[in-house]
Amino acid sequence: MEILDKRNFEEKIFKILMIFSLLVVLSSLIIIVGIVLFRGGSSLSLDMITQVSTGELYQSGTGGILNAIIGSLLLALPATGLAYIFGIFIALFLQKDFLHPRISVFIRLSLDILWGIPSIIYGVFCVMIMMFLGFGTSLLAGIIALTFLEIPIITRSIDESIKMVPDGLKESAYSLGSTRFETAVRVVRKQALPGIIAGVLLGLGRGIGDAASILFTAGFTSNIPTSLLDSTSALPTMIYFLYLSPNPLAQQKAYAAAFILLVIVLTISILSRALTKKSTKYVIK
């Protein structure tokens, strides 16, 4: 009887801990969105997304951040695309079909370490590349920095979802006479698609929200970039500089910009899931 009481007690504590943890995380999410809306909502206007920033923006908080919105998209989308291309090939290569597990263990470990490297290090590293190749702060340099930042994230996420593909499915493809390439691209990739999308979105979220890696590489400007070698602003750096302003109106704009960033990430996430829904319904459970 006593033992049963103890076990029931454990069960209750366990349940309370689970609910408590969930509530802490959920409520902080709601609070973040709430504060961003509360502080920035009043300065959300059409001007915000139709006008480019000027010096006035930091002084008196008038004007928009169109250049940062476009800059962020021009930085993060190509970087995510590039990181996906590298990531999917590395992830497929890491599977036991191609690489001996003894070797892939080390590659996975180094990718995990890369994942943990602070993004400012990627920024500094890219400055070295820029100096070597002889170009300054630019869209191109920012894209390169973000690509490096996103590659470990996207690769490891895709890798984990591909690892979950059952051996039986691969065996089916092989016994039909598929080459390893056909099996990887036509079968494994399709089966792992939901995980691949999640991994790409994870990388995109990290890339579009990162300020440190683009601070030295993409630069900061009021102009919308017209070539790969132009400097560009981005939302994270814009938020940083707006928040530094002593003018409370400019600080409000920082929250408004943060809200726009949230909306962009959410829109891309919903869009990509909707677009791939057709192909994910074929996944074998």
Place this chain on the structure above:
Amino acid sequence: MDEKIEQQIETKNLNVTIDNNHILKNINVKIPAKKLTAIIGPSGCGKTTLLKSFNRLLEIRDDVKINGKIIVDNINILSPKLNVPDIRKKMGLLSQKPYPLPMSIYENVAYGLKIHHRISGKKLDETVENCLREAGIWGEVKDRLHDPASKLSVGQQQRLCLARAIAVQPEVLLCDEPTSALDPIAAQQIEKLLDKLKKDFTVVLVTHTLRQAKRLADYVIFLYFGYVIEQGPANQVFDDPKQPETKAYIKGDIS
């Protein structure tokens, strides 16, 4: 074995070691063409390993060592010079649990046709239909060819896998306990199909149900702890087994 019967697969001193466990020991078997050969024996005796060595599927694992010869059409398929997908193309596989490809029903059958024969359009449609008919599933899927294959029942999936294997035009069908995950009715459908298909294909069936082997087999190989204890025509092995282990297994003393 009767010398007149054409041989499809022959192994010579085949030894397989997986993760330093000696699974198959000096296997010498002959599998006749266009017949149904059942590989029987208690679980864990190496039946599936033997089957998967025939299409070099064992090599997907990195800790496998294979020695000896497996001769198919006068060629040792273990020779490192050969192109493995070509060997596998000759050997369709029906696994224990059906794994349809993550595509539509139609694409599952078309997959092999596309990668090997590069056919498309109307000819592809016709061939897909023929394969689905051959596997006895056409009537059930003809109105929903473009639905995901995962929506089918397990029994239907297994017949789809059969259709998909036939589409590649293999010489051999390797069946690894293909009915063990199915309900009795679905299992019976598969058995009937295998019985029909052995006219055109060499069927190798791994089974742990003795009754299934008795119903279907023309030729039987009895494996026990990695050794071939007995092999021969089904009636001979079942009615007049020579070895004590075979007698005990068929009587039901060991399982």
